[in-house]
Amino acid sequence: EAGVAQSPRYKIIEKRQSVAFWCNPISGHATLYWYQQILGQGPKLLIQFQNNGVVDDSQLPKDRFSAERLKGVDSTLKIQPAKLEDSAVYLCASSLDWRGTGPGEQYFGPGTRLTVT
Amino acid sequence: GNSVTQMEGPVTLSEEAFLTINCTYTATGYPSLFWYVQYPGEGLQLLLKATKADDKGSNKGFEATYRKETTSFHLEKGSVQVSDSAVYFCALSGDMRFGAGTRLTVKP
Numbered sequence: 001e002a003g004v005a006q007s008p009r010y011k012i013i014e015k016r017q018s019v020a021f022w023c024n025p026i027s028g029h030a031t032l033y034w035y036q037q038i039l040g041q042g043p044k045l046l047i048q049f050q051n052n053g054v055v056d057d058s059q060l061p062k063d064r065f066s067a068e069r070l071k072g073v074d075s076t077l078k079i080q081p082a083k084l085e086d087s088a089v090y091l092c093a094s095s096l097d098w099r100g101t102g103p104g105e106q107y108f109g110p111g112t113r114l115t116v117t
Numbered sequence: 118g119n120s121v122t123q124m125e126g127p128v129t130l131s132e133e134a135f136l137t138i139n140c141t142y143t144a145t146g147y148p149s150l151f152w153y154v155q156y157p158g159e160g161l162q163l164l165l166k167a168t169k170a171d172d173k174g175s176n177k178g179f180e181a182t183y184r185k186e187t188t189s190f191h192l193e194k195g196s197v198q199v200s201d202s203a204v205y206f207c208a209l210s211g212d213m214r215f216g217a218g219t220r221l222t223v224k225p
Contacts (some may be wrong), residue, residue, distance in 0.1 A: 043215045105163055108162065
């Protein structure tokens with residue numbers, strides 16, 4: 001079974017530029033999550049989708065971050081414009097349904113490491 | 118809101134030593150509790166979970182018991198190996214709160 005795919009793996013941009021990340025979840029997984037992991041900290045949930053609807057985006061900085069999941073499969077996360085404090089690893093995860101295979105069990109992708117200079 | 122407080126690291130142990138990583142939480146309702154592990158150069162993966170009070174999750178020699186009365190989910194292993202060196206994260210379901218992570222280094 002293929003895992004969660006993310007691209008790119010690394011990205012370096014200057015502040016005020018825009019960037020987009022892509023995620024392809026495990027086939028059949030209805031729920032998709034985007035996390036931000038700053039160095040030395042645990043992952044912080046940015047947004048959760050079930051199919052193509054948003055379940056929770058309470059911690060998404062909506063003035064600069066946006067995310068979509070068209071057709072309930074792939075998802076993109078965009079930052080526009082980027083700030084220095086956005087430097088982090090952006091993780092995508094998926095689970096089989098609202099509560100996963102067992103409540104909340106998620107499968108994580110390798111992440112995209114973003115550096116904003 | 119929900120929160121997870123995890124033992125600060127880093128933790129350095131000798132091979133075959135006993136490991137405890139403390140995790141406490143605050144939450145409304147009855148969340149499920151998880152330990153995730155991140156090995157060097159790899160992504161996060163589920164280590165074990167418990168879905169209700171007094172449940173014990175176990176995997177690869179690691180154990181954790183869901184203690185509702187102390188709101189804790191401490192991770193333990195009786196004899197660690199060099200291959201257990203990784204960062205360990207405690208998490209709870211619902212809004213998926215993660216602890217800050219504890220880096221474990223096991224020396225031969």
